[in-house]
Amino acid sequence: QVQLVESGGGLVQAGGSLRLSCAASGRTFSWYGMAWFRQAPGKEREFVVAIGWSGRSTSYADSVKGRFTISRDNAKNTVYLQMNSLKPEDTAVYYCAAETIPYGVGKSENYYWGQGTQVTVSS
Numbered sequence: 001q002v003q004l005v006e007s008g009g010g011l012v013q014a015g016g017s018l019r020l021s022c023a024a025s026g027r028t029f030s031w032y033g034m035a036w037f038r039q040a041p042g043k044e045r046e047f048v049v050a051i052g053w054s055g056r057s058t059s060y061a062d063s064v065k066g067r068f069t070i071s072r073d074n075a076k077n078t079v080y081l082q083m084n085s086l087k088p089e090d091t092a093v094y095y096c097a098a099e100t101i102p103y104g105v106g107k108s109e110n111y112y113w114g115q116g117t118q119v120t121v122s123s
Contacts, residue, residue, distance in 0.1 A: 002026040002112040004096045009117030012086055016121070020081040022096030022114055030074035033099040033106030036081050038092035038119075045095065050106025051079065057105045064090075086121045093118050 008020040020036070035050035049070045050059045058070055069082040079096065097111035 002098060004098055004112060004114035006094065006096045006114045006117040009094060009119045011120045011122065014086060014088055014121055014123050016086050017082070017084045018086065018119060020083070020094055020096075020117060020119075022079045022081075024077045024079070024096075024098060029077040031102040033104035033108070034070075034072060034079040035097045035099075035106045035111065036070065036079075037095045037097055038090075039095070039116075040089075040092040043092075047107070048094070049081065052105040053099075053103050059105065059107055083119070086119075088121045088123045091119060091121050 003025045005023045006020060008018060012018055031053055033050060033052050036048040037045050038048050039045040048061050048064055049068055051070045051072055055072050067085045072079045093116040095116045096114035099108050100110040
C-alpha cells in the first residue's frame, strides 16, 4: 500500500521560505512521477508542480515559476518542494501526490495522495 507523508509546513512571513518533504513507502519510489498540489480555503485543489520518474522533467504552474523548486531523492524515497519568496496567496494545504502508473512525468489524472500539510504566509 502506497503511503505518502508530508512534512515541513508552517507559518512564515511574506518573502520567506519553506521546504516541504514527502516521504513515500509501499512501492519502488524511483519508478513513479510525483507532484505537489495545493488547496486554499474555499477553492478547488490546484496543481503546483510535477517531477518525472527520472527526475529529468519538471513542470510548474505559472503562479510558482521562479519561486518554487521540486526535487527528488530516490535513495531516500522522498520528494521535496523548496518554496522561496512566499506570498500570502500561497497559503494553502499542500498535498503530495504519486502517480499510480510508472514511468510518468508526474502529471496524470490518477494519483495516490498524502494527508496534506498546512502552509500559511502572513503579510
